[in-house]
Amino acid sequence: MRGWFRQHVLALADAFRHLFRAPGNFLLNVLVVAIALTLPFAGLTLLQNARPVSERVSVQPEISVFLSVDAPRDRATALGTAIRRIAGDGGHAYRLDFVPREKALDALKNRTGLEAAIDTLGANPLPDAYVLTLEQPQGNADARRIESVAQKLKALPDVEHVQVDSAWIERLAALIRILRLVLLFLAVTLGVVVVAVVFNTIRLQVMTQREEIEVSRLVGATDRFICRPFYYTGALLGLIAGAAALVVVFLLLQPLNTAIAEFARLYASEFRLVPLDGGATCALLALSALLGLLGALLSVRRHLARAA
Amino acid sequence: MIEFRQLSKRYPPDIHALTDITLSIGKGELVFLAGASGAGKSTLLKMIAAIERPSAGAVLVNGQDIGRIKPSGIPYLRRNLGLIFQQQRLLADRDVLANVVLPLVVCGTSRQDAERRARAALDKVGLLDRAASAPQSLSGGKQQRVAIARAIVNRPQIILADEPTANLDRESADKVLDALKAFHGVGVTCVISTHDEQFLDAANRVIHLRQGRFVESWRRQSEVQA
Numbered sequence: 279m280r281g282w283f284r285q286h287v288l289a290l291a292d293a294f295r296h297l298f299r300a301p302g303n304f305l306l307n308v309l310v311v312a313i314a315l316t317l318p319f320a321g322l323t324l325l326q327n328a329r330p331v332s333e334r335v336s337v338q339p340e341i342s343v344f345l346s347v348d349a350p351r352d353r354a355t356a357l358g359t360a361i362r363r364i365a366g367d368g369g370h371a372y373r374l375d376f377v378p379r380e381k382a383l384d385a386l387k388n389r390t391g392l393e394a395a396i397d398t399l400g401a402n403p404l405p406d407a408y409v410l411t412l413e414q415p416q417g418n419a420d421a422r423r424i425e426s427v428a429q430k431l432k433a434l435p436d437v438e439h440v441q442v443d444s445a446w447i448e449r450l451a452a453l454i455r456i457l458r459l460v461l462l463f464l465a466v467t468l469g470v471v472v473v474a475v476v477f478n479t480i481r482l483q484v485m486t487q488r489e490e491i492e493v494s495r496l497v498g499a500t501d502r503f504i505c506r507p508f509y510y511t512g513a514l515l516g517l518i519a520g521a522a523a524l525v526v527v528f529l530l531l532q533p534l535n536t537a538i539a540e541f542a543r544l545y546a547s548e549f550r551l552v553p554l555d556g557g558a559t560c561a562l563l564a565l566s567a568l569l570g571l572l573g574a575l576l577s578v579r580r581h582l583a584r585a586a
Numbered sequence: 587m588i589e590f591r592q593l594s595k596r597y598p599p600d601i602h603a604l605t606d607i608t609l610s611i612g613k614g615e616l617v618f619l620a621g622a623s624g625a626g627k628s629t630l631l632k633m634i635a636a637i638e639r640p641s642a643g644a645v646l647v648n649g650q651d652i653g654r655i656k657p658s659g660i661p662y663l664r665r666n667l668g669l670i671f672q673q674q675r676l677l678a679d680r681d682v683l684a685n686v687v688l689p690l691v692v693c694g695t696s697r698q699d700a701e702r703r704a705r706a707a708l709d710k711v712g713l714l715d716r717a718a719s720a721p722q723s724l725s726g727g728k729q730q731r732v733a734i735a736r737a738i739v740n741r742p743q744i745i746l747a748d749e750p751t752a753n754l755d756r757e758s759a760d761k762v763l764d765a766l767k768a769f770h771g772v773g774v775t776c777v778i779s780t781h782d783e784q785f786l787d788a789a790n791r792v793i794h795l796r797q798g799r800f801v802e803s804w805r806r807q808s809e810v811q812a
Contacts, residue, residue: 284694284696285694288691299679489675489677490679493675494688495661496637496675497688497689497692497736497740498662498665498689498692498693499661499692500692501658501661503661
């Protein structure tokens with residue numbers, strides 16, 4: 279075990295020795311890899327920030343049924359039976375809430391702060407309403423059912439307007455799904471770029487150290503002994519570039535948050551972009567190191583055989 | 587200890603480097619391989635170190651057929667050999683001590699122990715005071731002695747030296763030869779290729795090769811005829 283540990287410490291020291299021999303080249307390679315990693319890391323940070331927004335708001339479809347302003351209360355409450363029959367058709371689960379016009383007016387006053395302006399109107403301009411919450415749609419059939427329920431509700435007497443409230447949430451969720459796919463594609467593409475850059479870096483290093491490799495082989499070095507420092511070099515390159523990319527993303531969030539804060543204030547929101555948490559940061563660093571290791575592994579396998 | 591059985595080596599398209607060599611080298615022998623350039627001396631040494639593989643026949647070291655060793659087993663074979671080349675092949679970016687330490691490091695010897703043994707090896711070749719020097723700052727003869735120190739630091743059973751005195755002046759060549767003889771004196775088998783007739787005079791046993799073929803093998807009068 280001590281021997282194994284010693285060999286790895288030696289390989290790591292050897293990797294550092296070669297890095298410090300040409301620090302300019304190494305830093306340039308770190309820069310290239312860091313640029314390639316910054317884009318997917320920034321995208322992931324944005325998605326991680328957007329996810330709570332889309333998840334916090336329920337995607338359960340809500341249908342608001344607004345009645346005529348002149349519909350009397352007894353007819354309005356009686357309409358609940360018809361709405362329940364339509365919503366429960368086929369044994370589907372639902373929840374139905376009646377929102378009296380007085381309660382709606384109070385809510386409007388509280389939310390907007392336009393109490394004085396509303397008071398000048400005199401009579402309550404809002405109608406009675408029902409809010410029907412259905413099961414979360416599982417597919418196209420469910421989506422069609424929501425549309426059909428909305429159509430049936432529109433046909434009921436005293437119903438003035440029917441609004442499917444959750445449509446925009448579904449659109450947002452769909453958009454995030456698309457963005458996630460785009461990000462995945464971007465991450466895979468740039469991951470290949472990282473592997474290619476490390477591959478080339480290690481190729482050049484194998485060529486530079488050809489004499490050392492040959493002599494090591496002649497004095498009894500195993501392939502594992504020869505390869506190890508290159509693996510560490512690749513992993514170090516990936517790790518340092520990953521850390522640099524995360525720092526860049528962190529720095530970019532500051533000016534972005536200034537702009538977002540102003541925008542969010544218009545919607546009475548405190549929304550801010552936050553950096554990735556510790557777990558995600560460690561995972562990305564590990565992934566960067568793994569990409570570097572993969573590049574080194576492929577390069578060493580290919581070029582060491584040629585050097586033999 | 588080393589046995590060649592009908593050994594042949596051919597390079598494409600049709601170069602016969604060695605043809606049908608059959609001979610043996612006993613434990614503790616000091617053997618010179620003699621012959622003109624292209625006689626096959628270097629190829630024969632490379633066969634022992636598994637740098638080259640036979641086209642036909644076999645090379646046996648301590649009864650082990652070198653041609654049948656898997657590639658993963660070759661490093662372990664070489665750890666029992668001390669290799670010395672005409673061009674010393676010292677690493678220019680490391681000091682003398684680090685060059686000599688290398689065979690021990692690849693075996694997993696601790697840094698402390700490796701440096702102690704490397705200093706002892708340098709002492710044996712008279713270069714302990716140059717341990718911290720860069721190899722390129724030394725003369726050719728001294729570089730060759732550093733190469734010898736690197737070859738013996740692992741206490742090998744066999745030393746293979748390919749033209750170790752070529753490109754050296756007489757005085758340096760004598761020192762290199764003396765160093766090799768000293769290791770032979772402690773029971774190490776030494777196989778040295780040379781075309782320097784003067785060294786052959788001092789040899790215990792000489793194997794002559796010509797155009798890849800074994801010509802003759804002779805020992806000093808006190809030795810038994812091969």
